[in-house]
Amino acid sequence: xxxxxxxxxxxxxxxxxxxxxxxxxxxxxxxxxxxxxxxxxxxxxxxxxxxxxxxxxxxxxxxxxxxxxxxxxxxxxxxxxxxxxxxxxxxxxxxxxxxxxxxxxxxxxxxxxxxxxxxxxxxxxxxxxxxxxxxxxxxxxxxxxxxxxxxxxxxxxxxxxxxxxxxxxxxxxxxxxxxxxxxxxxxxxxxxxxxxxxxxxxxxxxxxxxxxxxxxxxxxxxxxxxxxxxxxxxxxxxxxxxxxxxxxxxxxxxxxxxxxxxxxxxxxxxxxxxxxxxxxxxxxxxxxxxxxxxxxxxxxxxxxxxxxxxxxxxxxxxxxxxxxxxxxxxxxxxxxxxxxxxxxxxxxxxxxxxxxxxxxxxxxxxxxxxxxxxxxxxxxx
Amino acid sequence: xxxxxxxxxxxxxxxxxxxxxxxxxxxxxxxxxxxxxxxxxxxxxxxxxxxxxxxxxxxxxxxxxxxxxxxxxxxxxxxxxxxxxxxxxxxxxxxxxxxxxxxxxxxxxxxxxxxxxxxxxxxxxxxxxxxxxxxxxxxxxxxxxxxxxxxxxxxxxxxxxxxxxxxxxxxxxxxxxxxxxxxxxxxxxxxxxxxxxxxxxxxxxxxxxxxxxxxxxxxxxxxxxxxxxxxxxxxxxxxxxxxxxxxxxxxxxxxxxxxxxxxxxxxxxxxxxxxxxxxxxxxxxxxxxxxxxxxxxxxxxxxxxxxxxxxxxxxxxxxxxxxxxxxxxxxxxxxxxxxxxxxxxxxxxxxxxxxxxxxxxxxxxxxxxxxxxxxxxxxxx
Numbered sequence: 001x002x003x004x005x006x007x008x009x010x011x012x013x014x015x016x017x018x019x020x021x022x023x024x025x026x027x028x029x030x031x032x033x034x035x036x037x038x039x040x041x042x043x044x045x046x047x048x049x050x051x052x053x054x055x056x057x058x059x060x061x062x063x064x065x066x067x068x069x070x071x072x073x074x075x076x077x078x079x080x081x082x083x084x085x086x087x088x089x090x091x092x093x094x095x096x097x098x099x100x101x102x103x104x105x106x107x108x109x110x111x112x113x114x115x116x117x118x119x120x121x122x123x124x125x126x127x128x129x130x131x132x133x134x135x136x137x138x139x140x141x142x143x144x145x146x147x148x149x150x151x152x153x154x155x156x157x158x159x160x161x162x163x164x165x166x167x168x169x170x171x172x173x174x175x176x177x178x179x180x181x182x183x184x185x186x187x188x189x190x191x192x193x194x195x196x197x198x199x200x201x202x203x204x205x206x207x208x209x210x211x212x213x214x215x216x217x218x219x220x221x222x223x224x225x226x227x228x229x230x231x232x233x234x235x236x237x238x239x240x241x242x243x244x245x246x247x248x249x250x251x252x253x254x255x256x257x258x259x260x261x262x263x264x265x266x267x268x269x270x271x272x273x274x275x276x277x278x279x280x281x282x283x284x285x286x287x288x289x290x291x292x293x294x295x296x297x298x299x300x301x302x303x304x305x306x307x308x309x310x311x312x313x314x315x316x317x318x319x320x321x322x323x324x325x326x327x328x329x330x331x332x333x334x335x336x337x338x339x340x341x342x343x344x345x346x347x348x349x350x351x352x353x354x355x356x357x358x359x360x361x362x363x364x365x366x367x368x369x370x371x372x373x374x375x376x377x378x379x380x381x
Numbered sequence: 382x383x384x385x386x387x388x389x390x391x392x393x394x395x396x397x398x399x400x401x402x403x404x405x406x407x408x409x410x411x412x413x414x415x416x417x418x419x420x421x422x423x424x425x426x427x428x429x430x431x432x433x434x435x436x437x438x439x440x441x442x443x444x445x446x447x448x449x450x451x452x453x454x455x456x457x458x459x460x461x462x463x464x465x466x467x468x469x470x471x472x473x474x475x476x477x478x479x480x481x482x483x484x485x486x487x488x489x490x491x492x493x494x495x496x497x498x499x500x501x502x503x504x505x506x507x508x509x510x511x512x513x514x515x516x517x518x519x520x521x522x523x524x525x526x527x528x529x530x531x532x533x534x535x536x537x538x539x540x541x542x543x544x545x546x547x548x549x550x551x552x553x554x555x556x557x558x559x560x561x562x563x564x565x566x567x568x569x570x571x572x573x574x575x576x577x578x579x580x581x582x583x584x585x586x587x588x589x590x591x592x593x594x595x596x597x598x599x600x601x602x603x604x605x606x607x608x609x610x611x612x613x614x615x616x617x618x619x620x621x622x623x624x625x626x627x628x629x630x631x632x633x634x635x636x637x638x639x640x641x642x643x644x645x646x647x648x649x650x651x652x653x654x655x656x657x658x659x660x661x662x663x664x665x666x667x668x669x670x671x672x673x674x675x676x677x678x679x680x681x682x683x684x685x686x687x688x689x690x691x692x693x694x695x696x697x698x699x700x701x702x703x704x705x706x707x708x709x710x711x712x713x714x715x716x717x718x719x720x721x722x723x724x725x726x727x728x729x730x731x732x733x734x735x736x737x738x739x740x741x742x743x744x745x746x747x748x749x750x751x752x753x754x755x756x757x758x759x760x761x762x
Binding site: 002003004005006007008009013014015016018204206207208210211213214215221222238241242245250253254 | 382383384385386387388389390391392393394395396397398399585586587588589591592594595596598599602603615618619622623626631634635
């Protein structure tokens with residue numbers, strides 16, 4: 001285990017009816033901006049619950065933060081926040097709305113252009129923000145990271161802000177109305193978040209391995225039920241909680257992380273608009289195949305403890321584990337090959353060129369460069 | 382899963398050499414009281430590291446917080462803290478020193494007697510405190526609970542203070558000098574902390590079960606190595622981290638808890654002075670036997686997932702699981718029967734009388750009363 005510092009001050013407010021606590025969670029002296037996505041929260045009753053809980057608060061609303069939130073939209077939100085002297089931001093929606101709010105809350109304390117903060121990779125300051133999360137996937141509700149896109153440049157980058165959400169409200173009943181494809185993308189995103197922190201071989205920890213395996217096992221167990229049983233409160237509770245625990249630092253203590261699949265996935269989304277979770281389902285099995293020697297010991301452990309695969313030889317076990325991982329994504333209804341999305345070699349070349357231009361080298365062993373990205377993308381063609 | 386609020390703001394500073402960070406972690410304007418136990422930190426070099434890191438800070442020292450910290454000692458520390466206008470407390474030692482500091486930091490903001498706070502079960506206010514933990518067992522380094530004894534009345538109670546540790550420094554190298562019996566007691570304490578949150582059948586969560594099982598599996602795997610390989614850094618890292626994760630709220634989200642073994646164990650310590658972890662090793666298997674019907678489903682899951690026990694019938698599996706649990710404690714070198722400590726029926730009656738006087742009813746199903754305590758204690762005679 002390597003040295004680490006862990007601190008996560010977010011207050012997780014979990015369970016049915018929790019939105020009603022908003023009135024007590026936000027000081028009435030605050031000038032609150034409520035930020036939303038496209039309007040699904042008006043259909044599922046969440047908007048009404050939020051407004052009822054904050055009926056005695058001073059609020060303004062901003063609508064229209066899109067999936068893969070765009071800096072162009074967030075610039076407008078920032079301008080409004082400054083105009084109204086907002087000092088508390090509440091994201092109501094999925095991870096994209098919250099990611100957008102993280103940039104707006106930081107940009108409201110910054111004189112320059114919000115995109116500077118994204119390019120810098122970190123925000124120096126931020127106003128307070130919190131969320132009512134209604135789609136569990138990104139884990140954004142218990143961390144200080146966000147991923148923002150720029151429509152003009154076609155770029156998509158992660159950045160870290162200076163504050164964690166003050167609180168995050170998770171009511172499993174709000175997930176009952178999530179469309180199937182979004183649930184599938186979310187489950188894929190959560191599964192790969194765990195793998196990005198688990199499937200490494202340097203700076204290992206027995207307890208962190210067990211916890212990562214615990215989330216993977218839970219996801220494999222609940223995924224069919226999440227997709228089939230719309231209103232199963234217990235299942236949706238474990239789904240929501242798994243998403244938060246997958247990316248809040250609790251399984252990352254002292255261990256090396258990877259994130260190569262996310263790096264490649266972000267570019268795939270930037271060039272093709274394939275949803276984030278869906279890109280991961282394509283890239284992860286291919287990455288595992290490309291790195292099966294480097295990740296050998298951990299793939300074998302994953303095969304044994306998570307997938308319960310045994311075989312005549314280690315080679316066969318590894319092949320079966322990679323195939324089972326791809327099958328898991330397919331069981332969610334997700335595609336796992338680029339051709340299924342109509343992505344051709346021309347697009348692959350554009351993605352590879354971008355890594356080449358930036359001279360990117362990444363992954364847990366810091367050895368994935370543009371030629372290896374090309375090999376991975378061609379192998380999942 | 383039941384509704385819950387989780388928030389744990391403690392900064393965990395983990396790894397070798399971390400004590401040197403103390404100088405930056407505590408503001409130089411603070412008037413710091415350093416609190417210690419009996420002096421082992423002078424022998425293992427921790428004291429020197431702390432003093433070197435805080436050489437430019439304004440500090441006073443208080444020595445002599447004993448195992449099962451006594452309010453009589455803590456009253457003296459509180460008086461000194463008030464006299465020197467201390468505004469930051471640093472516990473250097475094991476869980477007992479830190480538990481004591483939690484009371485002192487609260488009592489320094491209270492006009493009455495410190496024991497009032499313990500009897501009240503909670504502190505309304507507290508000054509800031511932190512710790513350098515050198516014996517991992519209680520998990521006190523990442524929670525706001527503490528257990529305090531009163532020598533005069535022979536009582537021992539838990540209370541909750543109003544603040545979490547500001548930070549907790551864990552350097553696995555500081556554990557190399559812990560005596561074997563303290564390591565064994567610590568491992569027992571950690572193991573039972575997990576079981577108290579896991580071995581219940583109401584308000585269940587798949588993900589919380591997996592995480593609890595993950596700590597139990599880790600402890601079973603590392604325990605022999607903790608006891609045999611004094612200077613194995615990786616093993617000691619997982620030992621320290623397991624202790625913190627076992628009792629910081631991370632495996633308690635939304636699930637019912639038990640704590641009956643701790644309730645009975647505290648009384649056993651109060652009457653006999655048997656170390657806390659050692660009492661749990663005696664009581665836990667007996668409690669499991671007494672409640673094997675009530676806890677049936679979870680014992681079977683524990684047998685399958687943690688102990689990998691299979692058998693011809695559920696009855697046999699349950700018996701084997703309880704026997705394996707007792708064997709685990711014995712593998713630590715701990716006694717699991719009261720007669721081995723010379724505890725007789727007279728002492729058992731005194732303990733039972735105390736529960737009778739208080740009309741105590743506790744446990745995950747709130748159905749353990751004095752007669753059941755008697756049955757449990759007689760069965761582990």
